[in-house]
Amino acid sequence: MPSPLRMLRRRILTPNVAETQLARRGFHVKTPDARELLETVGSRFLEGYAYAMEAGTPAEAETRLETVPARFRGFAYEGAGMGFAMLDGLPLPGRGRVGEFLAGRGARHNYMVYVGIGWAMARLPRFRWPDITGLDPLLRWLVLDGYGFHQAYFRTEQYVHGRHRERSFPWPADDSPGYVSRAIDQGVGRALWFVGGTDPDVVATLIEKFPERRHSDLYGGAGLAAAYAGGVDEAELRAFQDRAGIHRAIVAQGAAFACEARIRAGLLGPHTELAAQVLCGTDAAAAAKVTQDLRPTGRSTGPVPSYETWRQAIADTFTAARS
Template identity: 75%
Template sequence: MPSAWRKLRRRILTPSTSETLLEKRGFHRKTPAAQQLLETVGERFLEGYGYAMEARDTGSAENLLEGVPIRFRGFAYEGAGMGFAMLDGLPLSGSGSVARFLAGRGADHVYMVYIGVGWAMARLPRFRWPDIDALDPLLRWLVLDGYGFHQAYFRTARYVHEQYRDPAFPWPAHDSPSYAGRAIDQGIGRALWFVGGTDADLVATMIEKFPESRRSDLYSGAGLAATYAGGVDEAELRAFWERAGSHRAMVAQGSAFAAEARERAGLPVVHTELATRVFCGMTPAQAARVTQEVRPAGPVPGALPAYEVWRQAIADRFTNVGGC
């Protein structure tokens, strides 16, 4: 594809960075520093998306992604995951981009790439959705996490304030369709960290307005975002931990997932170490090791998908942390 066409494709298909401004989204602005952090996350996400849109191949996008600062590189890979999924879903753009991306450096960022695929799913017509069955059967639920984040981020009134939940979401994989709403809630919980502007007290208040049956997954997602994205000090993290009450083990589970994502990709940051110490009582490397130790090696018995069995096993390892 000629370079001029790829540049035009990027310009046409990449959303404006103004879409990531907290004022534009109507999100809470806690402090100038927190606002700058969250808006930079959005900018870096779109940067990665743009790299995918303009890339000659996945390798050329990877070279650019590796130049993004460590703190934000995972978000750029997430954006690239969305970009390559969009290209796979658009007419005349070919297919297999996500698979090739995951066969390269994207493999180290698989969690973020899958979440990015979920963003694309939220923007593509259903008949153009990715082949979910072709993705890792354990991790593919992260696609719905990404879908939930997108909906809460861009359709905040409906998904956050009105607490909308599709009772029959058309999960295009052939396993546990009834679990789809829970996976989406985990993404909504992550988005609440952005909607609330990293104000931990406000995020907890928003979660507590949801039905009790949904709060565990929402707290898990928010714990993941607090650990991966940051934006709070130790006192705020401890206050959020206290507010989580009976859901603290799931906050720790989300935090451990974030630690695993950063450790696997080689993207250590100070705020992740602070968050895992508060939420998990250990270092990011130790928290990541917990996720690896209890990870299912294949299908599991029972009605729950292996992904949820994995999450519960992680949470169980943290039931005695800080009074869980």
């Protein structure tokens, strides 16, 4: 049972679930089922966040996170990642919650936890941002993905309809600073799957209103969301693939990341399997293996980070497989 102080902390710091309702956000509603799916994703995210807020230790939160239905458990872990990053960033007793979380069951959900850390960065003042230098140098770009998702989801007018792009963003100086805005765009693209209500035509139209140089990263993020969150049938996935055109390989890369994240966490479901078959041309296990086999072992400090080299190698593999 959480202490009264931690329960109060939860009430004060947890966003209202109404903030995840599509009508409140002004997002497109494709069908009642799609709306229910996306709103459930939001509520489960906040559930995980609340578990972190109430927990005395990350292990306490993990016990409750494991009760969330498999389809939505990754989102709950993402929310908990945000929660622990928020607690680490606030002037509260104790630090290192994120590291402890990632050393436990959170390790299997590291993709989602890293994204959750980015949500916290969007809510905290910069001098309170969590220290990301100890995170995996390859995967920590996902933190910026999470930041971009948050901004597009909650500041939609500015980041989606106004197509705002970060011009100056603090990031480790030796870690390809010129790539920062691209990593954020990948999160914006992932959020567009929600803004567009999982409607492939609406999502593609939103992407195409951005400058062309941003399309690849936006499509990659949307492809990840299509495979991880779902909300579409086979015909809709094929329609989205067709609309992606020259960017269909990076859509496949995003879907492969989703396959790896779900399989690593033991959360593979039919919707991700279907997305792998349509977008990657293979089953989810094979798509995930591509990401594992091509994972870089070294670290690049040039203008193009190893993370982007990895993404492109994955995309090229699916292009070659289809030719």
